[in-house]
Structures are given as C-alpha cells and as structure tokens.
Amino acid sequence: MSKIIDGLYYSESHEFVKVEGDFGYVGITDYAQHELGNVVYVDMPEVDDEVEAGEDFGAVESVKAASDLVSPVSGTVVEVNEALEDEPGLINKDAFENWIIKVELSDKSELDGLMDAAAYKAFINE
Amino acid sequence: MSENKFTCLHDKHVAQGALMSPFGGFDMPIQYAGIVEEHNAVRNAVGVFDVSHMGEVHITGPEAQKFVNYIFTNDITKMEVGGIQYGMMLYPDGGTVDDLLVYTMGENDYFLVINAANIDKDVAWINEQAVKFDVKVDNQSESYGQIAVQGPEAEKTMKAVLDIDCTDLTFYTFKLVNYHGDNIIVSRTGYTGEDGFEVYASHDTIRDMWDMLMTAGVQPCGLGCRDTLRFEVGLPLYGDELTPEITPIMAGFGFFVKLDKEDFIGKDVCAKQKAEGAPKKLVGLELHDKAIPRHGYEVCNENDEPVGYVTTGYRGISVDKSIAVALVDAAYGKLGTPLKVHIRKKYFDATVVKKKFHDKSYKK
Numbered sequence: 494m495s496k497i498i499d500g501l502y503y504s505e506s507h508e509f510v511k512v513e514g515d516f517g518y519v520g521i522t523d524y525a526q527h528e529l530g531n532v533v534y535v536d537m538p539e540v541d542d543e544v545e546a547g548e549d550f551g552a553v554e555s556v557k558a559a560s561d562l563v564s565p566v567s568g569t570v571v572e573v574n575e576a577l578e579d580e581p582g583l584i585n586k587d588a589f590e591n592w593i594i595k596v597e598l599s600d601k602s603e604l605d606g607l608m609d610a611a612a613y614k615a616f617i618n619e
Numbered sequence: 620m621s622e623n624k625f626t627c628l629h630d631k632h633v634a635q636g637a638l639m640s641p642f643g644g645f646d647m648p649i650q651y652a653g654i655v656e657e658h659n660a661v662r663n664a665v666g667v668f669d670v671s672h673m674g675e676v677h678i679t680g681p682e683a684q685k686f687v688n689y690i691f692t693n694d695i696t697k698m699e700v701g702g703i704q705y706g707m708m709l710y711p712d713g714g715t716v717d718d719l720l721v722y723t724m725g726e727n728d729y730f731l732v733i734n735a736a737n738i739d740k741d742v743a744w745i746n747e748q749a750v751k752f753d754v755k756v757d758n759q760s761e762s763y764g765q766i767a768v769q770g771p772e773a774e775k776t777m778k779a780v781l782d783i784d785c786t787d788l789t790f791y792t793f794k795l796v797n798y799h800g801d802n803i804i805v806s807r808t809g810y811t812g813e814d815g816f817e818v819y820a821s822h823d824t825i826r827d828m829w830d831m832l833m834t835a836g837v838q839p840c841g842l843g844c845r846d847t848l849r850f851e852v853g854l855p856l857y858g859d860e861l862t863p864e865i866t867p868i869m870a871g872f873g874f875f876v877k878l879d880k881e882d883f884i885g886k887d888v889c890a891k892q893k894a895e896g897a898p899k900k901l902v903g904l905e906l907h908d909k910a911i912p913r914h915g916y917e918v919c920n921e922n923d924e925p926v927g928y929v930t931t932g933y934r935g936i937s938v939d940k941s942i943a944v945a946l947v948d949a950a951y952g953k954l955g956t957p958l959k960v961h962i963r964k965k966y967f968d969a970t971v972v973k974k975k976f977h978d979k980s981y982k983k
Binding site for chain 1: 638649654909910936
C-alpha cells in the first residue's frame with residue numbers, strides 16, 4: 494500500500510504540494526516513487542526559475558526511464574533540495590519528506606484544482 | 620497488435636510479484652527486487668533469468684554447414700562439436716537481420732539461438748535463403764524453455780542446486796545432459812559479462828529448475844538488469860546497437876565478421892567498410908554531468924549540430940557515471956572527441972570513450 498498524507502495537495506501526474514504560508518513544497522508521491530523504482534537522478538530547476546502549473550520543471554529518473562516532473566502550481570523556485578543531487582535515492586526512502594523544489598506560490602487558487610488525500614487515494618486505486 | 624505471448628514461467632513471475640512488461644512480443648518480468656539489487660546480485664554472487672522468449676532454430680541436412688556459413692558472419696567451419704560461436708545474419712547491404720549464437724550439435728547439425736522479437740522475421744529470412752540449399756529448417760522456439768544462471772557463483776549454483784557439473788565446460792562450449800530423462804543443453808554463455816550458464820530444456824524441466832533455484836534462494840532477475848549488465852560490458856542489444864541500418868563493422872564487431880572465409884550474405888559491404896572505413900561508428904560516451912542519456916537522444920558536436928543519437932544510456936550501476944553508447948558520424952568517433960548530448964532542454968558535455976565501461980569476468 495502506498496503512503497498518502499492528509500493535508501497535502503495531489504496532482505494526477507503524482508506530484509504533491511505541501512503548503513506552508515505562501516510557499517509550497519513540491520515533490521513526487523510515495524506511489525510514484527514505488528512505480529519508478531530506484532531513483533538514480535533528479536533533474537531540478539535552479540533557484541529563481543519560474544514554474545507554471547501543468548508545465549514540466551525537471552525529471553525524475555529511475556534506472557530504466559526518465560519521467561517528467563509536472564508542476565502542480567505556478568510561482569518562483571526559492572529553494573531546491575540539494576540533498577537529492579548526491580543522494581537521489583532519498584526519494585525512495587521517503588518521498589514526502591524529500592520534496593524537490595520549494596515554490597513561492599503566485600496563485601493559491603490553483604490549489605483548488607488539485608486532489609486532497611482522499612481523492613488521490615481513490616485516484617490511484619482506480 | 621497481437622497479444623503478448625507467455626513464457627513457460629509466466630505464472631511464476633506473476634505469483635512472485637515481478638513487475639511485468641512487454642518485450643519482444645512476450646509479457647516478461649522487468650524486475651523483482653529492483654534493478655540495482657538484481658544487477659549487483661549477478662555481478663557479486665548469482666542470479667537467474669527467464670530467457671525462454673529467445674528463439675531456437677535447428678538446421679540439419681547435407682548442406683547445413685555450407686548454408687549456415689553462408690547466412691552467418693562468423694566461420695563455423697572452425698568449430699568442433701560442442702562449440703558455440705557468436706555472430707550476425709546480414710542483409711546484402713550489410714545491415715543486420717539479427718545477432719545470434721550458433722551451436723554445433725554434430726556434423727551438418729546446428730542449433731541457432733535468435734532474439735525473441737526477431738523470431739518470425741529470422742525464420743522467414745532463413746527459409747528464403749534455404750531454398751538454394753539441401754537443408755531442413757526447424758523452428759523449435761515454442762518447444763524450448765530457457766534459463767540463464769549468471770554470476771561468479773553460477774558454477775557452484777549449477778552443481779549445488781541443479782546437480783549439473785559444469786567444471787568441464789569452457790567459455791562458449793556446451794554439452795547435452797540427460798536430466799531426469801529430458802535431453803537438455805547446458806552452455807557456458809550469457810549476456811551479463813559475468814561467468815554463467817544457459818540451459819535449454821522442455822517447459823516442464825525449466826519450471827522444475829526454476830522452483831529449485833527459488834527454494835535455494837537464488838535471486839530471480841528481470842530484463843531490466845539484463846540490459847544494464849550487458850550494456851556496461853559493451854554487449855549489443857538488437858534494435859539498439861544492431862539494426863537493419865547498422866552493420867557489424869559500424870558497431871565495432873568486426874571480430875565476428877570473418878572476411879577470409881568463402882562468400883556470405885553482406886560480405887561485400889563489410890569488406891568495403893573495413894577497408895575504407897564505415898560512414899558511422901558506435902562509440903562510448905561519458906557525460907561530465909549526472910544527467911542521464913537515453914535511447915534516441917540526439918548527440919551533437921561542439922557547435923550543437925546533430926551528428927548522431929544515443930542507442931543505449933544509463934546512470935551506470937557498477938560504473939558510477941552517466942554513460943551511453945551512441946551511433947555517430949565516423950568523423951566524431953575517435954576516443955577523446957568532445958561531444959554533447961541533448962537531454963530535455965539542455966546540452967550536456969560528453970567525451971568519446973571505449974564502449975566497454977566495465978570489464979568482463981568470463982571464466983575462459
């Protein structure tokens with residue numbers, strides 16, 4: 494069973510957003526890391542890059558394949574999780590703890606278009 | 620598209636929870652424990668693969684030797700009974716029909732092992748060429764199951780678990796074994812760069828062997844790590860490094876193309892490319908960054924002009940680097956040449972290196 498955390502927002506492409514004030518931590522869900530297998534590389538944007546909801550902002554790569562990261566929110570990247578540069582496998586250990594980018598949200602109403610934990614749970618069990 | 624076929628071990632893979640995916644027309648296990656764990660098991664200890672999807676074609680008849688030597692690039696007249704050769708079947712233009720193993724079973728008696736995805740195409744090709752020869756072509760792919768026991772502990776495992784003594788088998792030789800009444804083929808071959816064995820037997824025997832290997836705790840391995848293992852030691856995969864557009868000379872496998880033997884299909888083009896140089900060359904690439912090159916990504920020169928494409932690429936497992944094999948214009952094929960790989964929106968610096976990234980550990 495994949496882990497799902499209450500209080501986060503989820504996208505259909507299996508990213509999550511954890512909101513703290515005007516900021517959102519974006520990463521991939523436990524379900525996504527499980528489907529990918531061993532993560533060997535995370536292609537991340539740089540600080541000050543703009544991300545747009547529904548657009549690619551990087552990729553998570555397993556041994557076998559690259560999967561695009563699609564941003565669930567729009568805004569400015571204020572921090573990237575540098576620990577993933579040296580140890581991308583942290584995502585397999587705990588996907589929710591190891592967020593990928595921290596975004597200063599430009600439009601918090603975008604969160605309304607995302608799923609809550611219960612809806613995401615139903616979505617991955619479809 | 621027709622439905623994917625099942626190997627004789629399919630139900631066991633599913634029951635054991637393997638991640639299944641289509642490959643070569645079969646629904647195959649990609650991974651069990653994970654590609655990295657399985658890869659390391661084979662490099663450091665032992666693992667077992669279901670390779671029952673591979674095709675087997677038996678060729679017999681008064682002109683079998685002459686015929687096989689005509690459709691195959693290596694020189695089978697140099698082989699004794701019990702010997703195995705690797706080589707290719709080529710189109711007249713030198714492009715590759717398939718790469719395969721030829722087992723010498725007896726006088727004018729050969730057993731060809733071909734790629735799963737190519738079984739129909741190869742059998743049609745072989746039959747087409749066979750018209751001019753007094754031979755019998757028998758596609759036995761459906762009758763054989765096959766497992767590969769690979770890794771430094773493979774010999775020990777064959778004896779301890781399956782009670783098959785392989786100490787007398789040298790690299791690229793085989794023997795016939797009467798295994799509880801079933802006549803099976805055991806060869807010291809593989810596709811991992813490690814010591815190991817491949818067993819061809821009836822479906823029932825292969826199922827029994829698989830169960831015994833599982834009970835003994837041998838790591839089941841999927842096609843995921845089979846690809847990373849073969850890639851790191853520079854072994855080609857048909858469809859990636861060898862295609863109808865890639866000759867064995869371009870791919871750097873001239874050693875398996877015996878130009879001094881009598882005529883064979885594709886000889887003229889191979890001889891010309893060997894003498895004058897091929898227009899394209901398969902090279903190894905090492906990236907300076909951690910970004911991962913993947914099959915099909917564009918390879919560019921220093922001016923960002925496309926000069927080729929990646930045939931296989933990975934973040935190496937036994938080699939902690941981002942590495943690739945790429946087909947590039949021959950002008951860019953020299954070791955040390957700076958190139959770039961186009962990955963998503965960026966160009967990443969790379970250097971041409973040898974395409975054997977990890978040393979093989981065969982027991983010769």
